[in-house]
Amino acid sequence: AQKVTQAQTEISVVEKEDVTLDCVYETRDTTYYLFWYKQPPSGELVFLIRRNSFDEQNEISGRYSWNFQKSTSSFNFTITASQVVDSAVYFCALSMNRDDKIIFGKGTRLHILP
Amino acid sequence: DGGITQSPKYLFRKEGQNVTLSCEQNLNHDAMYWYRQDPGQGLRLIYYSQIVNDFQKGDIAEGYSVSREKKESFPLTVTSAQKNPTAFYLCASSPGQAIFYGYTFGSGTRLTVV
Numbered sequence: 001a002q003k004v005t006q007a008q009t010e011i012s013v014v015e016k017e018d019v020t021l022d023c024v025y026e027t028r029d030t031t032y033y034l035f036w037y038k039q040p041p042s043g044e045l046v047f048l049i050r051r052n053s054f055d056e057q058n059e060i061s062g063r064y065s066w067n068f069q070k071s072t073s074s075f076n077f078t079i080t081a082s083q084v085v086d087s088a089v090y091f092c093a094l095s096m097n098r099d100d101k102i103i104f105g106k107g108t109r110l111h112i113l114p
Numbered sequence: 115d116g117g118i119t120q121s122p123k124y125l126f127r128k129e130g131q132n133v134t135l136s137c138e139q140n141l142n143h144d145a146m147y148w149y150r151q152d153p154g155q156g157l158r159l160i161y162y163s164q165i166v167n168d169f170q171k172g173d174i175a176e177g178y179s180v181s182r183e184k185k186e187s188f189p190l191t192v193t194s195a196q197k198n199p200t201a202f203y204l205c206a207s208s209p210g211q212a213i214f215y216g217y218t219f220g221s222g223t224r225l226t227v228v
Contacts, residue, residue, distance in 0.1 A: 035216055
């Protein structure tokens with residue numbers, strides 16, 4: 001079965017702290033893609049990153065970084081020096097080569113306190 | 115600007131009534147999707163369509179219907195058979211296989227049954 005688990009339902013940190021959002025996935029496929037989306041209070045989901053199963057290089061984009069580890073089936077997301085504007089719900093998602101749809105985790109609500 | 119337009123933003127429905135949610139895209143994307151979001155449940159797939167005049171059921175299709183008569187439009191009807199329709203509904207599109215491109219999302223419609 002394919003599944004995405006985001007065990008952290010809600011996280012609160014003080015501004016400028018670093019925070020890591022966890023994502024664990026399950027699939028028997030060898031070819032798959034992993035995604036992270038951000039959902040600000042406006043409601044629209046914003047694409048952050050896509051990573052395929054053959055590329056385990058970590059990625060950094062400004063204050064955002066992602067750690068993909070196939071050995072633990074994890075694709076964690078770290079925000080460095082968090083800002084109030086980072087407050088949102090973050091979704092991790094999985095798509096397999098044989099499907100044309102994306103499976104989402106339940107999301108982690110992140111509160112950045114000023 | 116290209117994007118996905120969902121209307122209305124808020125919708126109220128009396129019990130026993132059908133209601134149709136609009137989703138229009140001008141991105142020239144082939145595939146379109148409807149997701150339902152409930153607090154703590156993440157996003158669950160209702161229906162999706164990869165080409166005009168064709169669509170497939172997702173994980174929670176019961177009580178919903180769709181049509182895809184035009185590439186740009188993918189309306190969702192919430193019928194009286196849907197027992198708990200109050201939720202946030204998100205429409206998404208993708209240029210081709212979702213695994214390669216991910217989704218572009220609309221800003222959502224919040225449906226409340228009164």
